Amino acid sequence: MDYQLTEEQVMIRDLARQIAREKIRPKAAEYDEKEEFPWDMMKALAKADLFGVYIEEKYGGTGGGVLELAIVTEELSCACGGIAVCFAASALGTYPIILFGNDEQKKKYLPLIAGGEKITGFALTEASAGSDASNMQTTARKEGDHYVLNGTKQWITNGGEAQVYTVIAMTDKNKGARGASAFIVEKDTPGFTFGKKEQKLGIRASATRELVFTDCKVPKENLISREGMGFIVAMKTFDASRPGVAAQAVGIAQGALDLAVDYARQRFQFGKPISSFQGIQFMLADMATQIEAARALVYAACRHVTSGAKNVAKESSMAKLFASDVCMKVTTDCVQVFGGYGYMRDYPIEKFMRDAKITQIYEGTNQIQRDVIAHHLIKESLAKK
Numbered sequence: 230m231d232y233q234l235t236e237e238q239v240m241i242r243d244l245a246r247q248i249a250r251e252k253i254r255p256k257a258a259e260y261d262e263k264e265e266f267p268w269d270m271m272k273a274l275a276k277a278d279l280f281g282v283y284i285e286e287k288y289g290g291t292g293g294g295v296l297e298l299a300i301v302t303e304e305l306s307c308a309c310g311g312i313a314v315c316f317a318a319s320a321l322g323t324y325p326i327i328l329f330g331n332d333e334q335k336k337k338y339l340p341l342i343a344g345g346e347k348i349t350g351f352a353l354t355e356a357s358a359g360s361d362a363s364n365m366q367t368t369a370r371k372e373g374d375h376y377v378l379n380g381t382k383q384w385i386t387n388g389g390e391a392q393v394y395t396v397i398a399m400t401d402k403n404k405g406a407r408g409a410s411a412f413i414v415e416k417d418t419p420g421f422t423f424g425k426k427e428q429k430l431g432i433r434a435s436a437t438r439e440l441v442f443t444d445c446k447v448p449k450e451n452l453i454s455r456e457g458m459g460f461i462v463a464m465k466t467f468d469a470s471r472p473g474v475a476a477q478a479v480g481i482a483q484g485a486l487d488l489a490v491d492y493a494r495q496r497f498q499f500g501k502p503i504s505s506f507q508g509i510q511f512m513l514a515d516m517a518t519q520i521e522a523a524r525a526l527v528y529a530a531c532r533h534v535t536s537g538a539k540n541v542a543k544e545s546s547m548a549k550l551f552a553s554d555v556c557m558k559v560t561t562d563c564v565q566v567f568g569g570y571g572y573m574r575d576y577p578i579e580k581f582m583r584d585a586k587i588t589q590i591y592e593g594t595n596q597i598q599r600d601v602i603a604h605h606l607i608k609e610s611l612a613k614k
């Protein structure tokens with residue numbers, strides 16, 4: 230389908246597609262098996278200038294936005310959802326700086342991020358603060374020229390590998406969500422260490438790790454926006470990044486479907502390729518249709534996010550919700566097309582199903598996305614009265 234991409238967007242897509250096919254696909258299973266961070270893949274993406282696709286030209290990027298980010302993420306995810314998220318999570322960690330950073334912070338960090346010299350992570354979640362992020366316990370106490378951070382962040386993508394983190398911590402616990410603030414914390418800051426590295430069901434090339442802050446002194450210049458803005462920084466970041474998770478979901482689903490169509494042509498039962506059975510054909514047709522619908526919603530949501538519209542949370546959540554549910558259904562059905570072989574690790578399809586599941590969970594579970602959508606629907610309805 231023609232999504233009326235610009236010449237530059239087509240170029241970015243083709244470049245990402247080439248890297249996905251030539252470099253990522255042949256090594257996806259190996260990275261998954263070893264649970265190893267794919268630094269050589271990150272270097273290939275940096276060399277192709279793809280880390281800068283969503284960063285303004287004046288800060289060293291190529292001047293695109295969330296759509297360009299989605300296009301690259303989708304292509305990489307077709308080959309490996311795990312390697313793709315190492316790339317996409319760096320954008321998640323960078324959006325707080327793009328959206329709320331001051332010029333000094335942008336000049337200091339964005340060119341390095343755009344060039345792929347530094348990758349980033351975003352740290353909001355804690356052991357007892359998942360969907361209810363306002364329950365976070367990590368504190369940032371102001372002391373002279375510094376903030377002193379104490380606490381532990383859990384399940385941070387790119388944890389231990391990224392060189393720069395945007396971290397949400399409480400500067401005033403009494404104020405609840407309004408007492409949270411956002412900080413830029415560099416990897417080698419004294420008092421900042423890494424805890425447990427998780428072993429996961431899917432996206433196993435990506436690192437998911439604890440960040441531990443023990444009297445970690447962060448210069449006051451690293452506060453993003455103002456004290457008390459942490460929650461808003463996080464929520465606006467999600468508005469920009471959720472279409473990226475949705476694009477990851479579209480890519481994983483497309484990658485799985487491509488394999489399933491090939492397999493269905495080659496697998497013979499009852500003397501015929503299984504692709505000749507209507508039962509299989511209908512599954513393939515439904516999957517292709519669902520993926521196309523998800524892609525259309527994702528691209529539309531990306532355009533809406535960059536349109537300057539005041540409120541984009543509903544559309545961003547819709548894209549994430551729909552695409553990730555499609556991804557889970559499609560990858561499960563693709564395993565079905567492979568039959569028993571689909572269940573075996575000798576075949577690449579089971580990995581797609583494992584990688585799919587996380588898209589329904591992170592950056593807000595799909596229950597939370599439905600909450601966001603319903604909340605906005607009700608608000609809009611009240612506003613009409």
Ligand SMILES: Cc1cc2nc3c(=O)[nH]c(=O)nc-3n(C[C@H](O)[C@H](O)[C@H](O)COP(=O)(O)OP(=O)(O)OC[C@H]3O[C@@H](n4cnc5c(N)ncnc54)[C@H](O)[C@@H]3O)c2cc1C
Nearest residue numbers: 351352353354359360384385386437590591592593594596
């Ligand atoms: C692999 C991985 C990578 C991650 N990367 C990052 C990262 O880089 N940075 C970061 O900050 N976080 C990250 N996370 C955390 C992720 O965003 C959270 O796991 C997610 O927000 C859900 O929180 P939780 O796991 O604590 O689930 P919980 O909040 O405990 O939810 C458990 C269940 O209850 C449901 N539920 C909770 N509240 C409600 C409600 N109000 N209404 C209806 N249902 C509800 C949920 O939908 C879910 O089904 C990552 C998680 C994983 C697994």
